[in-house]
Amino acid sequence: MKINLFEMLENENGFKSPLELCFFCIAIFLIGFLNLNESNAQSQNATLDEYMEVGVARIDITPKGPIRLAGYASRDKTETEKRIHKLEAKALAFGSDEQQPSILITLDLVGIPAEITSHLVKSLSQKVGMDESRLAICASHTHGGPEVGNLLNILQARGEVFSDSLLALDHLVHISEYREELKKKLVQVSLQALKNRAPASVSWGQGQVGFAKNRRTEGGPVDHAMPMLRVDSKEGKLLAVLLNYACHGTTISSVNELHGDWISEAQKFIESRHPGTAAMVAIGCAGDSNPHPRREMKYMVSHGKEIADEVDRLLETTLEPIASPPTAQMKQVHLPYAHVPTLPELIKESSEKTIKGYYSRLALDRVTRGREIPITQPYAIQVWTFGNKMAMINLPGEVVVDYSLRLKKEIGSSVLWINAYANDVPSYIASKRVIAEGGYEAEGSMYWYDKPSPYKPEIEDIIIQAVHDLFPGLFKKVDK
Numbered sequence: 069m070k071i072n073l074f075e076m077l078e079n080e081n082g083f084k085s086p087l088e089l090c091f092f093c094i095a096i097f098l099i100g101f102l103n104l105n106e107s108n109a110q111s112q113n114a115t116l117d118e119y120m121e122v123g124v125a126r127i128d129i130t131p132k133g134p135i136r137l138a139g140y141a142s143r144d145k146t147e148t149e150k151r152i153h154k155l156e157a158k159a160l161a162f163g164s165d166e167q168q169p170s171i172l173i174t175l176d177l178v179g180i181p182a183e184i185t186s187h188l189v190k191s192l193s194q195k196v197g198m199d200e201s202r203l204a205i206c207a208s209h210t211h212g213g214p215e216v217g218n219l220l221n222i223l224q225a226r227g228e229v230f231s232d233s234l235l236a237l238d239h240l241v242h243i244s245e246y247r248e249e250l251k252k253k254l255v256q257v258s259l260q261a262l263k264n265r266a267p268a269s270v271s272w273g274q275g276q277v278g279f280a281k282n283r284r285t286e287g288g289p290v291d292h293a294m295p296m297l298r299v300d301s302k303e304g305k306l307l308a309v310l311l312n313y314a315c316h317g318t319t320i321s322s323v324n325e326l327h328g329d330w331i332s333e334a335q336k337f338i339e340s341r342h343p344g345t346a347a348m349v350a351i352g353c354a355g356d357s358n359p360h361p362r363r364e365m366k367y368m369v370s371h372g373k374e375i376a377d378e379v380d381r382l383l384e385t386t387l388e389p390i391a392s393p394p395t396a397q398m399k400q401v402h403l404p405y406a407h408v409p410t411l412p413e414l415i416k417e418s419s420e421k422t423i424k425g426y427y428s429r430l431a432l433d434r435v436t437r438g439r440e441i442p443i444t445q446p447y448a449i450q451v452w453t454f455g456n457k458m459a460m461i462n463l464p465g466e467v468v469v470d471y472s473l474r475l476k477k478e479i480g481s482s483v484l485w486i487n488a489y490a491n492d493v494p495s496y497i498a499s500k501r502v503i504a505e506g507g508y509e510a511e512g513s514m515y516w517y518d519k520p521s522p523y524k525p526e527i528e529d530i531i532i533q534a535v536h537d538l539f540p541g542l543f544k545k546v547d548k
Contacts, residue, residue: 333372
């Protein structure tokens, strides 16, 4: 049976010509197409409709005058005002007042002393009722930032010997003044991030870059994962990108100019490609990882570009939505030193023209003044869980890569984000393997950090167990 479509539609709709029918069909198609797109958009928005209150803020922390730089004993023993990069602190505030907000800060410094973190906790506790578990400060570990009190022993190095005199008075004053200014600015940027909170969509994923290299052992372990978190306004504008990579900020060595190393280069690339976006970089378990290649400015730039390129790739992918602000937990453990030197040992070692000899002279002075040498190092471990989507572990110190690899194996690499250099930098945090091997990260560095000896090997199990104690069951062995 032959059906004449035009005759049927003419009978039903009164069309007078095939042209009218053609226009009618086009209209029906367009209406259907628009309705389908609207339906798809509503379906997509339904997955991102659970917005989180997020605030973003930034502040310039570049020193205003001359200051000594941290990170290299071989650097000139002079102050500098020269700079390659502007240094910044940037803050993300997650959650509403009712949800008890958390704040994560990244800043372009070699490390953050516990005393400065404690000052910020106290200030925010008084002003907005925030406790220490909900504040995380992640230093970039650039070796081109101002000294803030982590590594004063390095400033005393004079080649083969160490100065037993105090730092030159103007050098000491400038470091002290910068520390006080930094404290004020960290309060300002935190409060501004809280003030700037608005509904935003948050999502995360993991990429990979490859310029980190184990600096102790050729072909030794590294962690090339690059987790990234993005924050978009309700209107779809990219507000912030937070990323993490486990690599020292040591591409260029003892240049006596302020700089943020590859970290600042990455931030510059990201922010130039995405105007109005705050690019934030935290560092993973990089205690035994250096950039490769290094020692030339062009490599610092190329490493930063590699990070930015991977950020752009991830921004084009479908990331995991996060609807819940972090639930924060914290636990303090005590890491035992392998040996606390006796008075006769300090006297004997104090004559050495080494960093250990210099530490022994400092310790002798303290003991003579009636102070005891500590037998353990306080160590505060912080875990933030974003619903069941992602868990962020914040570890103080220069943590070696074994901790990251072990935790990802035991808990699950697909859900873990691990920041080192967080809230304090008391020393390198060596693993059983590194302590057994010895060397700079296990032993020599401890005296640069003004510590009495290496740690006992059991610190690895102490830290790992404390992390497990803080984890909810839903994150246990996700990948296994």
